[in-house]
Amino acid sequence: MAWASPNTVLGLVAGGIGMAFGAHVHLRPQDLAVVFHRWPWGPGGALTLGNVILHTGDTLDSPCVTYAHRAGHGDEPHIMLADHERAHVYQYMVLGPLFLPVYLVCGGVSVRNPFERAADRYAHRGRGWWPWSATD
Template structure:
């Protein structure tokens, strides 16, 4: 069997099994996202399924500074749609001149991270620096959004 990092070469049923197990493992975090999303619906948010991101997406969430927050297989987005462009954390901090990335790709990396780390993800994320250019989870999500590879923070 190919290495775990090269999931593109895995047989399709094995990929589905791994994704299903990841969703179950991420469920405690996803429940929190669902609770916040349900509250957002009462304030005018909308919800749709993103098969590509393996997530339920709540758009037009009326709280927060802008952007999106991933909690398990739930993405809370303050905008209309995740397909909009945004800057990487390093670009926004003036460290690089990266091209714009698609927000959906960045958030998908966080979904994958949580599917692997499950309920440990929020703790490890905040211990790694929270919402910051120095957080390896954010660096990996930006790397994935730029290249389509490297969503694991300690690769």
């Protein structure tokens, strides 16, 4: 968690600003994260920064579609948003301050990004959160 702390601080600052506009916060130990719900900006869904999850909805325990499904790469079952974001928390804990630059180089928020595909895989199967793991 200490290695991810620079990004966690960014998340806490963003979440704190969001609280002035109606967001509320709680600790989610099962996800190793502080979660800000009803975060007032963005197209919907969630964004993870270190051990902080900024979420535009009311609960992470909600179904969502995978990046591949959204991109039309097949009909995949829904996953739980909490599981997908937990995978990103784990990825941050490995890469720490390197996560954001590596994530952006790998394609940013898109189906092409191996970090997003790994988070979907983890949410679907409960394993394989590392983008280059042998689990498939």
